[in-house]
Amino acid sequence: MSMIHEGAEPRVQRPERTGTARSVLMCRPEHFTVVYRINPWMDPQSPTDTALAVRQWEQLRRVYTDLGFDVQLIDPIPGLPDMVYAANGGFVIDNIAYGASFTYAERQPEGPAYMDWFRAEGFEVAVPENINEGEGDFLLVGDTILAGTGFRSATASHAELARISGRDVVSLSLVDPNFYHLDTALSVLDSTPGREHIAYLPGAFDEPSLAVLRERYPDAILVNDEDASVLGLNSFSDGYNVVIASRATDFERQLREHGYNPIGVDLSELLLGGGGVKCCTLELRR
Template sequence: MSITDQEEEPASAERPLRTPRARTVLMCRPEHFDVVYRINPWMNPGLPTDTSLAVRQWDELYRLYVGLGFDVRLIEPLAGLPDMVYAANGAFVIGNIAYGASFAYPERQPEAPAYRAWLRGEGFEVVAPRAVNEGEGDFLLVGETILAGTGFRSSSASHREVAEVYGREVLTLRLVDPSFYHLDTALAVLDDTPGREHIAYLPPAFDADSRALLAERYPDAILVDGDDAAVLGLNAFSDGYHVVIASRALDFARQLRDHGYEAMGVDLSELLLGGGGVKCCTLELRR
């Protein structure tokens, strides 16, 4: 559903026109979701986890994508891999080439071959990684450029590797706040169209050099406040017009409307207990 204020704001002629583009995405139903270990600050195995609620919330996101005309593919969830629901971490895909993941923590490492096998079965050319990386959690495509996160999970060596695989410019961004341990928790791609690149991000999540680089490259970016980032509001997915975000990220929704987007809120509060949100559940498959 759209996130709106109590009163409709008047239309503004200054708001840019946004064009949606249907996406193909991979998702994994959280049938085995649980928090049984701690590999990020969001996780606390001592708190109760409701797997059935996680599935119901995930189903809302799935239905929203289908309603937007997305081609949603599903990978079979495997018992013993509670974080497999965070499909974005399974690979990075551009032009039918899938750069596979190599997880930093042993608890998640068995996910990587499962995602590589699925991608091969769907006809993608799969590149096995040499360097530690966590897929689209730390690699985001904006126009022709790959933004690449490091500091907590993916290594800087994986940035060089992904540049070799795709032959594209790669900009390294260093994350410094452990609550935003993947790039896609601190930065959202709103429009990835070459020539119309637009992003949103949380400045304090990055070191000084990365903040300067982002400010220079994307001067019109939306700067999101800490309250919205704290509910993983930036862990969002956009088709260029509709931006699916955490339903509690209310000011971010307002900022999106001011920039000509339609903000669509979903409640993934149960999956937030594992440190993931909308984008974590969504791996884009770019043919």
């Protein structure tokens, strides 16, 4: 007979976490630098170190290969310093690649480059009619796609993706310019249908969006401003292993408490362009 002593905290039963190897697309930051400003993180007056960015990116790629991921590479193109942020290159589901159409002129050539890669690799490419920045603003959680708007992707792209994918697309409005893409403010920890689990920064969303998140994901991890400010939420999970910014220490603690295995990496140089782990990672779902 088991007893709970008076005053003792009841033990919370956490689901057993299971990792599933992923297939991802990455782009080596051979041309990374900050020469323009299209988000609050970027400052062309601050020096950048391309060689350091490459070394840090290589560390991330090694983490993925050590986890058994299939890591595909797209060739970087001179003059496109943000191409390293592969997540923005499209959204791939059921072998369909919904292409990106970027807000700012500086990044617009990336859209066709990624679509060319998708075609060459046998994906069915859906050329976008509306402005969208791929997995930066589209995150699959179970059978639902959470879709961000407010700074980059147009709301009309949400309906377009719903038609293309045949999935339920739920719109969320971002209100803090520091978190201009959904994947900087929300992380998918478990995308398995029936086990959906996320983490997010409440202050990045408007009140109607928060109401949606609270209703759909009552057990979500809420991340503090300090961890969000190093793009701690810009992470990538296989359902058990969660690759995060090494400086997001409280988020790391919470992940362990929820049964995950957080793996910290340092992408501080790429943070100067406004990107982190997830920005460098586009999931390929055949």
